[in-house]
Amino acid sequence: MNEFNTHLQIYIHEHTLIIFLIYVSLAGLFLVAYYLLVVLICIPVCYVQLKLGAFYKRGIVGIFSFLVPILKGVAVSLLLITFIRCLLHGVELSYCLYFTFASLAYPFIWSASNHGNHSFRFEKVYHSPSDEYFHDKFLQKTDHIGEGGVLLWYAALCLLATWTIIYIVTVRGTSFFGKIVYGLTPLTLLLLGIVLTYGYAAIPGASGAFNRLIGNPGQHRASFKAHDEKMNIQDMVESKLGSPRPWVDALHLHINSVGLWSGILPTLGAQLYHRKYIINAAWILQLLVYSILPHVAMFALAPYIDPRDSGGFIAAANGIKPGLSFLFTAIPASFDRLELSPFIAFCLYLCIFLFGLLHQALHLLTIMDNLFPATPKFLMTYFKRRECIVAVFCFTAFLLSLPFAAQSGIHLYAVVNDYVDRLLFTLVIISTVPFITGYIKQELLYLPIERACMSLWYGLSSLITAVLLVYYFAVYVYPRPVVGYDERWAEKLGWFIAAGPVILGLFLGAAHAVHSNKGTVKQRFMQSLRTDSFPASDPSQEYTSGDTADTGLQIAAKSPSNEHVIPEPLHKTETEVFIRPLDNSDMAKV
Template sequence: MDRWMNFFFLKDTTDVQNSHVGTTDENLDRGNWSSSTDYLLSLIGGAVGLGNVWRFPYLAYKNGGGAFLIPYTIMLAFAGLPLFFLECSFGQFASLGPISVWKAVPIMQGVGVTVVLVSTLVAIYYNCIIGYSIYYLFASFQFPLPWSECFEWSDENCSTQPKEYCNITSANGSFVLVNSTWLNENNATCEGSNIFSISVQSPSEQYWDKVALHRSSGLDESGGVIWHLALCLLLAWIVVGAALFKGIKSSGKVVYFTAIFPYVVLIILLIRGVTLEGAREGIEYYIGTHSDISKLSNAEVWKDAATQIFFSLSTAWGGLVALSSYNKFNNNCYSDAIVVCVTNCATSVFAGFVIFSVLGHIAYISHKPVSEVAQSGFGLAFIAYPEALSKLPISPLWSILFFFMLLTLGIDSQFAIIETIATALQDEFPKYLRSRRALITVVVCVVLYLFGLPCVTGAGIYWVNLIDHFCSGWVLIIAAVLEFVGIIYIYGGNRFIEDIEMMIGKKNCYFWLWWRACWFFISPCLLTIILVWSLVTFSAPSYGTIPYPVWGTVLGWFILAFCIIWIPIFAVFNFAKAKGGILERFRQICSPTPDWGPYLECHRGERYKNQESPQRIQDHEGSMI
């Protein structure tokens, strides 16, 4: 009984075992990855997500096809990889989460709070998308697939073929509208000027809106909870909670499946896709002869390349810092960063062939150009691609594989997000929470599930889209720019390089030329340009052609402000907490705290030999907050 009381009521005891710490771990307070492969696959799983499949292929097609790979690769080298390596090194060096790691520069502590808040909001809606995938996965165990035809749930606008009518003159001189069926039965013809089409919706589109989502007319009309989605969301959270129950010790094993399985499915779908009629035309649109290098003169193309690289690598979310904090001190985070970034980008390009080979087929059989069937985001994942799969032989099999792939792609990205939140909490309150990792996981999953229920109402998709529009854009770019300012300019770029060399070994000056150029100038300037350009070209959020009410847009700006307001709040708070005059206080909050440095004494060397023990300070003084 005492054991359970201690578990739930957070009494400070020493007899509660750290289930997330192994006997062979280097850091017996926080634990380490069981192997470097666990860490590498967790990084790949966190970085390679839904955006690689449903966003990059469409961006490449829209922005010049194969020519888009030029700005994409340049942005990877100048913006994505430098920030990725910086965050991995930062977390690994101090063995601390995304808030506590800012002991290096206390004035920037609010940046850590901001990224954790953003991760929390993203976790709420991202698991809803995983819930959609689970629903479609279950729905795929039917033949025929429920979105293959206009069944009883459809309305008069549903059709698998365009509806064409002919305006003819009857015997008495009146005008009559007849369809193509009547013309065929009566051996009649229609003059071209008298033919017109009526807009229709495909079965997959109506199934998505009417059956899966029960979508309302707008954000103003929420309706009740859609219980089949609420149950799918609950199942998604149960899977996440179970995988993270023992922290990295359990999730590090699950990712062997969730990170590798999507590649198996992508290969299977590609083999099937390229054998379909019309596949070649689809691939030509994606990255072949339809490539248009002249589009590189358009600034929008470069902005799209930069934002896709930035977001697909999951930088500035706090996840890279959190996952890397469990590395052993001398892990080669440099090679890990290279491998993950290259793998992530190669996956995006490869997924494009999978997507456009099948879209080319649906364009072929529907007698439409590829441009009319190409979509991104929800439209691709839950309308266009399912429609294409429904037209294949043994369509349920292909649909099951596709949606199970989406589930695994999303779920390991969610592992990284929840690990970020849990790590931040246990590092800020180690005296009470570090030995109760299972409790943290359960509480976080339950609370976020309850907060996610509005996203599974009739207006749920509008909430998902609104949060995504405001939380996964400017906030993260602001946080990334401030990371460069804090680590490179305030903490000191040269000092940071020396910290990295303590972990991966001494490197010659030529090795650091590229990283210095990017960290000190190129990367922060690029991100600042992207931020300004995004703000200048801001457009009010909408879901398809449905605009948001004014109060919805205002709420979105409020959410954005709520996330970033903690940056100045914690700067002022730490300034007020410091001692001395104004200049002395400013110096203190721009300098590392006494316990900053390698977590374990055996790694501190001469540079940090006078460092105070982080564990002793935590036990006596508590968290930074």
């Protein structure tokens, strides 16, 4: 199940433009940054978080509550940020769902025959009829966020359908979702194969798109001459890899796709058996599929995307993922211009929707499995069943997403997307303490040198991530406002979205940790700073000296709660034997 953490939409949104640049060095150097960060950041984070989830059999909130209770709010903050991301992903999925069924009509509803060939209308410049349709017919966007506009009924209906499907997928928990994954994954890969085969067999010039992706040295040199550039390969490497942009882009891809600091990895680890080879196979398989599957999808979609068709508001506005213009303007323009099959368009958008659905459901299940155990008892008594709580959760998410379905919804989307991760670096740094504490105390499993090296690697990856996020915010985000001067009030809303989950999660987690203890305020606070020993596990699932080649140490485990468990005294069991004396008749028999 964990190999489908990869979110195809995020990959397209962030990096299609980079991959389609003419120079092979740009695409190649991004892949260099991509795979170097996989080794430097993804391996230690996936390894440690999956392993702790498998050992503790808990999600991220349960692990933090056991190791450093005062910092359990960090886990809550990460889950709140994950929930806000899910709201944005739900909007993107609703767009895909709309285009999935809209693409079945022929001629396409965004085709030139339906809208004419006017590229300039009402002081608005459009790059293609699909660009005009998406902005004026589908979004019907207002000029700025201050103009609320009306609620678009079809957008709201697609949102409702999206969250209804999400409810059906997540209502029965992770075990039921795992069965759904077994059914949806082959279907999704089949659709991807159909799209790939048709694209390279039926679209003229598809081989050129393939060459642009893998790079052609001859075209590379010709492009240099055409643009009068005299940079050699060494200068190109130094200028591109020396720039932080490809590194930051690759980091954002890893964070959003793998879910490094979203709570997913410990939850996935909790579903694994406590066996060395299983845990190692899990993180290796996850990163292996993550390193291959997005590139396969990229090759499949390459013939359908012409970067020249990407334009309009969503291609130039700050805060909007650049790939939205590729998905909803460039790809429809190619289907219209080349008169491609509507069935292939249906398969393409359905494939993207299913990939996004798996990603969305996994994130929401992580949130539910971590926060539902902390639900107040009176709410559990009132709803009684998990199905009711999940229904309330999904309906609440739908209501929170409704403002995105208004005419000004795309402006609100830009504000939320631009601000939601601005303070993520603080949680990355603080969360390092519980994770390293939990890993380094595994005295039963590994030698101290191994635990120290892996903990150092994890700490280094967290530090690099935080530094890159701070640099990205200071250089690329903060100087470029996402709203106009007259709408600067929306920046306050953005900072509330950025700081609210961090402050609220830290405060609620610390307050709950102190309140759960007994004694005076000082005693409760000191108890919330404690770190418990590693919990006892099922002996059938523990490492043994034969598995690890290490000497196992017998550790007395503590109970996660503050109450000391007093063993019951052993009682001596006595057995009395009574021997009946022989009477006269018995003596006669003898």
